[in-house]
Amino acid sequence: MKRELKKLAGELAAYIRTVDEDTYMPPVTGNQLPVTSNQSQVASYQLPVTSNQLPVASRRPPGDGAEMAALIEEMKQCRKCLLGNSRLNAVFGVGNTAAKVVFVGEGPGFDEDHRGEPFVGRSGALLDKILDTVLGLKRSDVYIANIVKCHPMVNPENPEARGNDRPPTPEEISACRPYLDKQLSFIKPKCIVTLGSVATRVLLGVTQGISLARGKWYDYPVELFGPGHPIKVLPTYHPAALLRNPNLKRDTWEDMKMLKAFIEK
Ligand code: SF4
Numbered sequence: 001m002k003r004e005l006k007k008l009a010g011e012l013a014a015y016i017r018t019v020d021e022d023t024y025m026p027p028v029t030g031n032q033l034p035v036t037s038n039q040s041q042v043a044s045y046q047l048p049v050t051s052n053q054l055p056v057a058s059r060r061p062p063g064d065g066a067e068m069a070a071l072i073e074e075m076k077q078c079r080k081c082l083l084g085n086s087r088l089n090a091v092f093g094v095g096n097t098a099a100k101v102v103f104v105g106e107g108p109g110f111d112e113d114h115r116g117e118p119f120v121g122r123s124g125a126l127l128d129k130i131l132d133t134v135l136g137l138k139r140s141d142v143y144i145a146n147i148v149k150c151h152p153m154v155n156p157e158n159p160e161a162r163g164n165d166r167p168p169t170p171e172e173i174s175a176c177r178p179y180l181d182k183q184l185s186f187i188k189p190k191c192i193v194t195l196g197s198v199a200t201r202v203l204l205g206v207t208q209g210i211s212l213a214r215g216k217w218y219d220y221p222v223e224l225f226g227p228g229h230p231i232k233v234l235p236t237y238h239p240a241a242l243l244r245n246p247n248l249k250r251d252t253w254e255d256m257k258m259l260k261a262f263i264e265k
Pocket of ligand 1: 075078079080081082083084085090148149150172175176
């Protein structure tokens with residue numbers, strides 16, 4: 001009976017995620033912007049640098065990789081939130097640490113947890129295809145990461161179950177967010193692409209669903225590289241949403257063409 005209930009809970013969570021991609025909005029946390037309905041305000045708002053971020057002057061380029069390696073080791077040992085107790089692998093990120101563009105998703109799922117790499121499985125294959133066909137890039141040309149580094153599970157006692165995914169909680173996002181900002185500060189990308197509503201909401205604080213937020217450039221509201229060096233952010237659909245609804249591909253292709261024009265100029 002208990003096992004059946006857990007299975008049902010997993011299936012229900014998976015179903016909710018299929019219908020909720022456009023509307024899911026995790027509550028704003030202390031690391032995010034105040035909610036505002038004025039998008040231009042959101043685009044220009046600059047959060048003050050906090051103690052969660054590295055001092056700008058202390059950053060070295062990613063060339064020697066020592067700081068990034070130390071961060072990876074720290075993350076592998078991390079238990080700052082409960083996800084650290086149930087993960088199989090902490091999933092840091094993958095790709096070129098000098099990339100012009102960083103793609104950011106929500107968090108690892110079953111396949112990512114098992115393989116220790118973000119965006120593998122069907123969503124990852126589609127992301128690779130988009131990179132190749134629209135941007136002429138390989139996975140190794142860009143950097144790919146997530147908001148949280150460990151797999152949020154409906155039933156954390158069963159990491160071997162598929163359909164056990166859930167969105168990260170505000171507390172988990174808050175605990176993990178410094179890793180992403182440190183990653184970004186080492187990579188120093190020209191722009192970030194947020195994949196889906198959760199990543200967009202967390203990084204930009206926009207209140208709209210992804211269908212309204214996508215296809216526009218924003219300024220990343222955390223000052224990582226000092227005044228006058230904003231990172232641009234382009235929200236688009238999560239590849240999983242395209243798998244569920246192929247009609248979204250047209251808009252995604254348009255977004256990727258905007259990205260291509262930006263990184264090539
Ligand atoms: S999700 Fe992030 S903060 Fe939580 S345990 Fe994993 S690495 Fe640490």
